[in-house]
Amino acid sequence: MNRFTQMKSSDTFKRMPWKNGLGETLEIERFDDAKGLAFRISQAAVVEDGEFSDFSGLHRTLILISGAGMTLTHSDSEQHELVRLLDMAKFSGGEVTQAKLHHGAIEDLNIMVREDDFLAEVSALLPLSEHHWQASENTTYVGIYTVSQCTFRCLMTNAEQTLEAGVMLKLDSSENFDLSWLTGQAVLIKVLANAPS
Structure with missing residues (x-):
């Protein structure tokens, strides 16, 4: 069987404030190189409607992991409806993205990678x-x-x-x-x- 090189539980995740100050993220994995952030995996709770932080230069994959869901509306007019557990949205972190909660707070898993690399x-x-x-x-x-x-x-x-x-x-x-x-x-x-x- 393949080797499990590392196992982390939620009590070891690094707690960090959002760039926009409206919440906090649990940073699960992060890799930096000579150019800066290469990729990051994190978990976050979205507790109110609002605009996502600007992560220009990064591509985002966001997965619903608890809650009744939300709608994401991006500045390029694309929309994502996250309703069922493990519904997924993929979009550029540089898009202006508005989140509209459906029925209360949700939690998501967020994977960000540097778009060029x-x-x-x-x-x-x-x-x-x-x-x-x-x-x-x-x-x-x-x-x-x-x-x-x-x-x-x-x-x-x-x-x-x-x-x-x-x-x-x-x-x-x-x-x-x-x-x-x-x-x-x-x-x-x-x-x-x-x-x-």
């Missing part, structure tokens, strides 16, 4: 689904964030593992893996470096 591939892990990953040289990060208590099986070894909600499991990005998701909901996050042009 990285790509985020984000997938929902749902019961009875199978996921296969082929390692490649441009893989920077692979991780699984558990939204609820989860059980999964490694198809190569038939070994099962159970994780509590709110855990980030970092996988060895140099190895292939084949997972059968048995119970619970989670998010599979892959960060890939763009090939030089």
Whole structure:
């Protein structure tokens, strides 16, 4: 089975204020390089309607992980409706984005990558689904964030593992893996470096 190189729980996440001062973020993973922020994975509660912080130069993937949902309206006129658990929105962090809550506060998982250099591939892990990953040289990060208590099986070894909600499991990005998701909901996050042009 692939090696689990790191496991973090919510009590170890770094608490940080939002750039716009309207809330706070739990920073789960962060990687900086010579150019600055390369990618970041975080969790946040949105408790009121309002404008998102400006993250120009970063691409965002936002996933609903609790609550009744919200509508995101962007300055390019695109809209995203996040209603069901694990609904997802992908957009440029430089867009002026307004959030309208549907029925009270929500929580989201937010993956940001530097637009020029990285790509985020984000997938929902749902019961009875199978996921296969082929390692490649441009893989920077692979991780699984558990939204609820989860059980999964490694198809190569038939070994099962159970994780509590709110855990980030970092996988060895140099190895292939084949997972059968048995119970619970989670998010599979892959960060890939763009090939030089």
